[in-house]
Amino acid sequence: MSELAINTRGLIRRFGSRAAIDSVDLAIPAGGIVALVGPNGAGKSTLLNLLAGLLAPTAGVAEVLQCPSRSLTADIAPLVQTVGDRHEPPAAVRIDTLAALQAEAARRFDMRRFQAILFDHGLAAETRYGALSKGQRRWVLAALALASRPQLLLMDEPADGLDPSARRRLYDLLRQYVNDEAGTVLVSSHVLSDLERVADEVVVLRSGKVALHESLETLRDDLRELTLSAGEPVPAWIQQVHLIAERAEGQFRQRWFRPAPDAPLTVLHDVDLHPAVRRVNLESLYLALTQSNVPGDPLVLRSTEVQTCN
Amino acid sequence: MQLNRALVSWYFRAARPVTLPAAGAAALFVVAYSGRLKEAMFVPFAFVAMQSVLTAWLMSRFNSPAAAFLYTRGFTRDRLWTHRIAAHVLSVIAVWGPASLLVWLGVRSVIQDQLFDNPYYPLMMTADFATPCWWFAEYLLLVSAVDYGPIRRALPTLDRDAGYTIELGLILLLLTFVNTPWRNPWYFVPVSAAFVVASLALVIGSWRLHRQIEIRP
Numbered sequence: 001m002s003e004l005a006i007n008t009r010g011l012i013r014r015f016g017s018r019a020a021i022d023s024v025d026l027a028i029p030a031g032g033i034v035a036l037v038g039p040n041g042a043g044k045s046t047l048l049n050l051l052a053g054l055l056a057p058t059a060g061v062a063e064v065l066q067c068p069s070r071s072l073t074a075d076i077a078p079l080v081q082t083v084g085d086r087h088e089p090p091a092a093v094r095i096d097t098l099a100a101l102q103a104e105a106a107r108r109f110d111m112r113r114f115q116a117i118l119f120d121h122g123l124a125a126e127t128r129y130g131a132l133s134k135g136q137r138r139w140v141l142a143a144l145a146l147a148s149r150p151q152l153l154l155m156d157e158p159a160d161g162l163d164p165s166a167r168r169r170l171y172d173l174l175r176q177y178v179n180d181e182a183g184t185v186l187v188s189s190h191v192l193s194d195l196e197r198v199a200d201e202v203v204v205l206r207s208g209k210v211a212l213h214e215s216l217e218t219l220r221d222d223l224r225e226l227t228l229s230a231g232e233p234v235p236a237w238i239q240q241v242h243l244i245a246e247r248a249e250g251q252f253r254q255r256w257f258r259p260a261p262d263a264p265l266t267v268l269h270d271v272d273l274h275p276a277v278r279r280v281n282l283e284s285l286y287l288a289l290t291q292s293n294v295p296g297d298p299l300v301l302r303s304t305e306v307q308t309c310n
Numbered sequence: 311m312q313l314n315r316a317l318v319s320w321y322f323r324a325a326r327p328v329t330l331p332a333a334g335a336a337a338l339f340v341v342a343y344s345g346r347l348k349e350a351m352f353v354p355f356a357f358v359a360m361q362s363v364l365t366a367w368l369m370s371r372f373n374s375p376a377a378a379f380l381y382t383r384g385f386t387r388d389r390l391w392t393h394r395i396a397a398h399v400l401s402v403i404a405v406w407g408p409a410s411l412l413v414w415l416g417v418r419s420v421i422q423d424q425l426f427d428n429p430y431y432p433l434m435m436t437a438d439f440a441t442p443c444w445w446f447a448e449y450l451l452l453v454s455a456v457d458y459g460p461i462r463r464a465l466p467t468l469d470r471d472a473g474y475t476i477e478l479g480l481i482l483l484l485l486t487f488v489n490t491p492w493r494n495p496w497y498f499v500p501v502s503a504a505f506v507v508a509s510l511a512l513v514i515g516s517w518r519l520h521r522q523i524e525i526r527p
Contacts, residue, residue, distance in 0.1 A: 049526075053382075054378060054382065054524065054527070055525075056466045056524055077384045081383075081384065086378060086527035089376055090323070097316070104316050106384045
């Protein structure tokens with residue numbers, strides 16, 4: 001039985017009559033970076049806040065590190081760190097004060113590591129938080145979380161405001177953290193190229209539901225995209241593949257599909273040889289799942305055994 | 311549970327906009343009030359109640375980004391609640407500590423005598439000594455109780471505003487009781503005990519409910 005870093009079952013969160021999170025079942029094993037993507041209002045921040053224990057589920061279960069996210073014990077609580085989209089300290093507080101507070105909250109907090117990450121961005125510990133730029137603030141929050149050496153890191157747009165080179169350094173730090181500490185990162189961002197570079201798995205949210213949870217490697221290997229213009233004939237093998245989404249844009253029609261596991265080898269051969277077929281990247285898949293004109297079946301979700309709180 | 315200085319400071323910082331002006335006002339009241347300081351006085355009670363309510367409110371901005379930041383650092387809810395109360399008590403001491411010292415060290419008496427030519431001082435100096443203890447006792451009943459309202463307000467349930475009604479009721483009852491000069495033991499002891507029980511119930515309530523509050527940044 002693999003250990004789960006995140007486990008939700010039938011998770012629902014309503015604001016009034018609107019379900020921001022709607023029956024989400026998510027099982028994320030420990031170790032690795034999971035990209036959480038979806039259009040604005042899809043429920044990414046709500047899901048992260050539910051996992052961080054800030055919000056209460058309307059129904060269902062949200063567990064992190066095998067414990068209910070709303071009642072973490074003193075041992076588990078410091079092992080879950082969050083960099084939220086609107087989780088910010090008051091502007092008047094100095095960075096070293098934040099580090100002192102973090103050191104009290106998380107026993108594993110490594111001050112030298114924090115300072116190293118801070119200096120890497122040219123920041124001084126005496127600076128007031130309010131005097132920092134948006135990108136620098138994000139960097140400080142990420143540094144606090146990473147230096148706490150958590151087992152689970154929940155990050156909502158952590159690179160928002162960072163310049164391209166800083167973004168790259170931040171994601172490299174995340175990868176290094178996962179490799180060194182065997183930690184788990186659930187990170188949301190709209191910059192899909194960043195996520196594609198470092199993520200192991202992707203979760204796509206659409207209208208509060210999980211539209212896809214799959215490993216990026218599997219997606220790259222299995223999924224294909226077919227783009228045909230208005231006059232081009234649709235190949236016959238399209239009947240023998242599992243269609244995920246379809247989108248019409250101008251004179252082009254795009255289809256995203258996965259060859260059925262029991263499809264004859266000739267079909268697989270024909271698919272790969274077709275000139276209009278290409279392997280998908282995360283951005284293409286995102287468009288398929290969020291802007292599909294023809295609602296497709298959600299891809300098969302990962303099934304993982306359920307664990308109980310220790 | 312060991313108190314953590316950084317966390318107490320965090321909450322104390324939030325209460326600063328009330329604590330600092332209140333400390334000045336309390337000191338000014340103590341040195342400038344010409345009558346004898348008595349336990350049954352409306353102004354100090356109203357001051358104590360207002361400071362407690364405002365301090366609790368400032369510490370309870372649960373929907374702010376700062377609260378979301380604090381509640382995701384890795385502290386347990388119970389630890390945060392304990393430090394909240396500790397910071398509230400500290401803000402009370404910061405306000406009425408110096409004012410009480412002005413009374414107990416005789417500074418008030420000297421100022422009344424020398425500056426205001428008050429004929430009752432220094433004769434009545436020792437008669438004032440017990441009064442700051444009454445003020446602290448009022449705080450003891452109020453400080454933790456006034457936390458109940460904002461904490462209940464942050465619950466993800468529908469009847470969350472009821473906490474303020476309970477809180478207001480307690481304050482008004484206490485105000486009536488404090489301003490009753492009648493101190494007959496058969497009346498005073500059971501009513502005081504009832505206030506202690508009510509306050510304790512609210513303390514336990516706020517502690518338990520704090521585990522369930524929502525932070526909506």
